[in-house]
Amino acid sequence: MNFDFSEDQKYLAGEARKFLEAESAIPVVREVLNDDDKAYSEGLWKKIAEMGWLGTAVPEEQGGLGLGMLEMCVLAEEMGRVLAPVPFSSTAYFLTEAVKLAGSDEVKNDILPRVVAGEIIGCYAASEGPGHPDPANLKTTFDGSTVSGTKIPVTDGGIATHAVVLAKEGSGASLVLVDLSGAGVTRKTLSTLDPTRGHAELTFDKTPGVRLGAAGDGASLNDQLMDKVAVLLAFEQLGGASRALEMAKEYALERYAFGRPIAGNQAIKHKLAEMYVKNEVARSNCFYGAWALSTDAPEMPEAAAAARVAASEAFWFASKENIQTHGGMGFTWEVDCHLYYRRAKLLAVQAGGPKVWKEKLVRALEQKNAA
Amino acid sequence: MDFNDTPEEAAFRKEARAFLEKHLKPKGSERASRDRANMLEKAKAWQKTKAENKFAQITWPKEWGGRGGTAMQNVIWGQEESKFDAPTGPFAIGLGMCVPTVIAFGSDEHKERYVQKALMGEEIWCQLFSEPSAGSDVAGLKTRAVKDGDDWVINGQKVWTSGAHYSDYGILLVRTDPKVPKHKGLTMFIVDMKQPGVEVRPIHQASGGREFNEVYFTDVRIPDKDRLGDVGAGWKVALVTLMNERLAVGGSPGPDWAEIMEYARDHGSLSDQAFREKLADWYVAAQGYKLTKFRTQTALSRGQTPGPENSIGKIITANHLQDICNSAIEMQDHFGIINETDRMPGDAIFQQSFMWAPGLRIAGGTDEILKNIIAERVLGLPQDVRVDKDKPFDELKSG
Numbered sequence: 001m002n003f004d005f006s007e008d009q010k011y012l013a014g015e016a017r018k019f020l021e022a023e024s025a026i027p028v029v030r031e032v033l034n035d036d037d038k039a040y041s042e043g044l045w046k047k048i049a050e051m052g053w054l055g056t057a058v059p060e061e062q063g064g065l066g067l068g069m070l071e072m073c074v075l076a077e078e079m080g081r082v083l084a085p086v087p088f089s090s091t092a093y094f095l096t097e098a099v100k101l102a103g104s105d106e107v108k109n110d111i112l113p114r115v116v117a118g119e120i121i122g123c124y125a126a127s128e129g130p131g132h133p134d135p136a137n138l139k140t141t142f143d144g145s146t147v148s149g150t151k152i153p154v155t156d157g158g159i160a161t162h163a164v165v166l167a168k169e170g171s172g173a174s175l176v177l178v179d180l181s182g183a184g185v186t187r188k189t190l191s192t193l194d195p196t197r198g199h200a201e202l203t204f205d206k207t208p209g210v211r212l213g214a215a216g217d218g219a220s221l222n223d224q225l226m227d228k229v230a231v232l233l234a235f236e237q238l239g240g241a242s243r244a245l246e247m248a249k250e251y252a253l254e255r256y257a258f259g260r261p262i263a264g265n266q267a268i269k270h271k272l273a274e275m276y277v278k279n280e281v282a283r284s285n286c287f288y289g290a291w292a293l294s295t296d297a298p299e300m301p302e303a304a305a306a307a308r309v310a311a312s313e314a315f316w317f318a319s320k321e322n323i324q325t326h327g328g329m330g331f332t333w334e335v336d337c338h339l340y341y342r343r344a345k346l347l348a349v350q351a352g353g354p355k356v357w358k359e360k361l362v363r364a365l366e367q368k369n370a371a
Numbered sequence: 372m373d374f375n376d377t378p379e380e381a382a383f384r385k386e387a388r389a390f391l392e393k394h395l396k397p398k399g400s401e402r403a404s405r406d407r408a409n410m411l412e413k414a415k416a417w418q419k420t421k422a423e424n425k426f427a428q429i430t431w432p433k434e435w436g437g438r439g440g441t442a443m444q445n446v447i448w449g450q451e452e453s454k455f456d457a458p459t460g461p462f463a464i465g466l467g468m469c470v471p472t473v474i475a476f477g478s479d480e481h482k483e484r485y486v487q488k489a490l491m492g493e494e495i496w497c498q499l500f501s502e503p504s505a506g507s508d509v510a511g512l513k514t515r516a517v518k519d520g521d522d523w524v525i526n527g528q529k530v531w532t533s534g535a536h537y538s539d540y541g542i543l544l545v546r547t548d549p550k551v552p553k554h555k556g557l558t559m560f561i562v563d564m565k566q567p568g569v570e571v572r573p574i575h576q577a578s579g580g581r582e583f584n585e586v587y588f589t590d591v592r593i594p595d596k597d598r599l600g601d602v603g604a605g606w607k608v609a610l611v612t613l614m615n616e617r618l619a620v621g622g623s624p625g626p627d628w629a630e631i632m633e634y635a636r637d638h639g640s641l642s643d644q645a646f647r648e649k650l651a652d653w654y655v656a657a658q659g660y661k662l663t664k665f666r667t668q669t670a671l672s673r674g675q676t677p678g679p680e681n682s683i684g685k686i687i688t689a690n691h692l693q694d695i696c697n698s699a700i701e702m703q704d705h706f707g708i709i710n711e712t713d714r715m716p717g718d719a720i721f722q723q724s725f726m727w728a729p730g731l732r733i734a735g736g737t738d739e740i741l742k743n744i745i746a747e748r749v750l751g752l753p754q755d756v757r758v759d760k761d762k763p764f765d766e767l768k769s770g
Contacts, residue, residue: 002669313655
């Protein structure tokens with residue numbers, strides 16, 4: 001039994017944490033929060049690219065570090081802890097994994113080295129309105145060479161150079177890679193719950209695109225892509241949830257009421273203990289997701305879904321109860337609680353909300369049982 | 372990350388499984404396995420067989436009849452034995468908690484007299500700590516021991532004593548000095564449960580069963596040589612017992628997500644959206660607990676001491692058992708109130724566990740106490756206010 005990260009992976013996590021703390025991520029997050037024209041921190045993004053993180057799980061022949069998905073999970077958790085305001089997930093999870101999953105050799109050799117070099121910012125464009133995007137009912141179309149339609153909201157859509165678009169093609173759906181410098185692209189910046197991550201509405205009008213995988217395979221490819229992304233996002237959620245618990249604990253220990261720290265109050269202690277239980281349930285499920293992701297295990301659908309459901313619940317609970325533990329202070333702009341509260345909800349509904357993933361989980365369990 | 376055994380672990384697992392297959396039937400393989408008649412005799416026989424083959428008390432040193440094995444081997448043994456219809460219940464407390472305390476604090480004479488007989492299944496032990504007004508606050512107990520020559524004379528009452536009705540010996544925590552603060556006036560003894568003055572009364576539980584007992588002590592004499600540890604050092608001795616308890620308390624028996632899913636599939640509720648969401652939550656929690664144990668095993672197999680992550684177990688499992696049973700009964704609607712094993716799916720497993728679950732949330736530490744433990748020992752938050760800490764016991768209010 002070896003259900004843990006290796007010493008090397010733990011070392012990577014420690015180094016990543018040191019780096020992100022030295023780059024004082026919360027002030028960096030606030031720069032993005034307080035400036036409507038800023039969709040991300042260009043400075044932090046540049047440094048992350050220089051560190052080689054964007055090539056973590058990219059093969060060496062395409063300029064990457066050739067490490068594995070476990071290393072990506074480790075980095076994702078650290079990025080989640082500090083709410084890094086950079087298009088890391090859009091680029092390193094959605095775009096990179098879509099290209100790795102279904103791109104032709106030509107596409108891989110074109111795109112991946114540029115991702116590693118920090119020249120490409122990705123985004124994932126699936127949603128077209130309220131509810132979870134259903135590949136069968138998409139309005140955005142792909143005719144084999146161009147994409148037309150509107151996607152809203154698109155995380156990092158305002159700054160991305162390339163988009164992975166889920167579009168209708170014939171009677172099915174396809175995943176299409178679109179260079180956003182091409183013709184017919186209109187971008188509109190959106191105000192969202194979490195201003196520390198930029199969002200936009202993207203409209204395509206006969207914009208050239210390259211299909212990833214075969215025509216009509218989009219629904220199945222998208223499912224596979226979402227399983228991979230779900231695990232990585234779950235680690236970001238886990239990082240955020242862990243940090244929210246730490247914040248609540250630190251504050252409860254230093255805040256005095258009735259002559260003693262509020263952390264000595266059983267109501268507060270039990271609240272924090274419940275956060276801890278949810279975080280541990282999430283951590284164990286995330287580990288299992290990481291194992292499935294790194295080994296291409298047949299258990300991937302239920303492992304990814306369980307990680308996602310557990311981490312969404314943990315981050316939601318920790319972020320809201322962190323505000324509650326801080327009392328009135330927690331509801332101020334100056335204290336960081338709301339940043340975690342915002343990010344918790346963004347991550348929970350990005351790539352499918354808990355309801356969607358619970359349904360995926362039960363369906364996976366049904367299939368397993370029928371097999 | 373991988374879930375496979377090391378070659379050494381795999382070899383031990385194979386050996387353990389071969390031994391189990393030779394002697395026991397797989398769990399649930401036949402209806403007779405649920406027959407509880409002669410349970411005590413079966414348990415004693417199984418314990419003897421295990422001990423003779425060095426599969427009893429895997430981690431105990433060989434000099435005490437154990438295997439001298441690793442903590443990881445103990446985990447593997449537990450995993451394998453639990454797949455079989457193994458009657459282990461009557462020995463769990465004695466061998467898991469009481470006898471290790473005797474080994475740690477008893478005289479050579481005690482160890483000679485008691486350890487081997489317990490290991491061979493010839494004598495059964497119980498643990499006499501809780502009292503009617505000392506449950507979560509065990510150190511508030513009132514049973515008195517007064518020195519009389521070379522003996523101590525015991526008077527008082529214990530409660531929730533599992534298996535006292537068939538036990539031969541017990542470890543007994545009593546108050547020897549009420550003039551000092553509560554933790555300082557306690558002393559631990561070995562008590563012969565069959566001697567005059569010890570009266571065991573089974574408690575009729577809410578579940579209908581009678582596994583726990585009240586035990587009354589009336590002028591019971593215990594020789595001073597049967598003391599475990601120093602006079603007044605009983606709390607220290609008890610902590611060793613309780614530490615072993617935490618290692619011993621594992622998951623909760625009873626139906627889990629898989630069983631309610633199967634029931635729902637057979638009875639048309641699996642298409643209900645609200646039910647599907649609940650099912651996902653139960654799976655995630657159960658899986659979270661199971662995988663957390665894998666993390667603990669990883670630490671054990673590396674020779675490390677497991678971290679605090681295991682402390683979440685009982686909070687999750689006991690609550691979910693209650694919740695799952697509640698949902699299953701509601702799913703059965705009118706029919707759900709029937710608690711007859713012959714008429715109900717899975718031998719009324721949801722009904723039986725529904726009535727047992729409240730006890731699980733209390734036994735071995737209530738949810739509230741466990742949350743305190745997580746808050747204080749894992750997260751490092753301040754202890755609850757203890758107004759009784761420095762006061763002599765006989766000046767404390769109680770009730």
